[in-house]
Amino acid sequence: MAKYSRIIAQAGCHIHHAEPAQVYEAWTNPELMKTWMFLSGESRESEAKADVTEGGAWSVVNESQEETYRAYGEYLKIDPPERIEKTLVRKETGGQNEKIKVEINSILNGSQVIVTQDVVFLHHEQLHPKTVEEHLREQRRQTEKYWHEMFSLLSKQLTPS
Template sequence: MQKYSTTALNMTRQFSVAAERVFDAWLNPEMMRKWLFTLESTNKIARNNPKIGGTWEIVDEREGKEYRAIGEYLVIDPPKKLVFTFKMPQFSDTVDEITVELIPLETGCEMHFTQEIVVPHEEGWTEEDINKAVQEFHDGSEHGWNLMFMGLKQLLEEGYISFGNNE
């Protein structure tokens, strides 16, 4: 049995659009293909079945390589809460859990994002190796989501993304 650690990534973002629009951007394949783990120009597949137990899939192609992100919806409570699993099978068998909560504000909404990140251990790792890996997984995930959330904000507030949000 493989050992693993977990770490939580928590992020908060504000949007000047209604929570319903942000919620839709997480579920609408035409919106997903523009910002979620992909760019419109590199996206090959963006599909989902947004119901409890339904699945989602994004396939992005960069530099001749395909990157596949998949998951299953666990909670869909529009426009307040979305919980789903996240896995990139080409890298690991681990499955993370992502929670998105939206809170209406006077002008727009606030998004609270949590990713429970599973960090697999390699045989023979020391405590120092484990701590380093946990930090790298956390920081790498945070960097990626920062870029994606910048793209999401621009898409929702300006109608387009003018930069490569996840290269």
């Protein structure tokens, strides 16, 4: 039988020369979302949808030669341009909701973005607790690394050339 364990991952970045309203727009405008959110290096085609209202749905689909990646969820709290809270569902979580909180702060020469994610790790209930802890630490590390990769793409979209 499957069991779910959770861990909190957090990542942040400084996006130079982008005001919080621009960063917020990149998180909520589907045309911008598909240029950086949940992309892999081999993504060929992306689509995104967003009903940016509390209770509204959002989704991102990225296709590569190897697979189609889908992420979707519901907006829980919208406080433009400073905060977005939403759920995240992906196949790796077996349909379990993760929560993502995005905080956007104005700082000197740009914006600071902090993402906190409630990461779900799906495992067999008989897995040894030490092994679960190791996997959770690795999940946190991988999630934080992935957010930093997305921040790099986001920054490229928002920083003038």
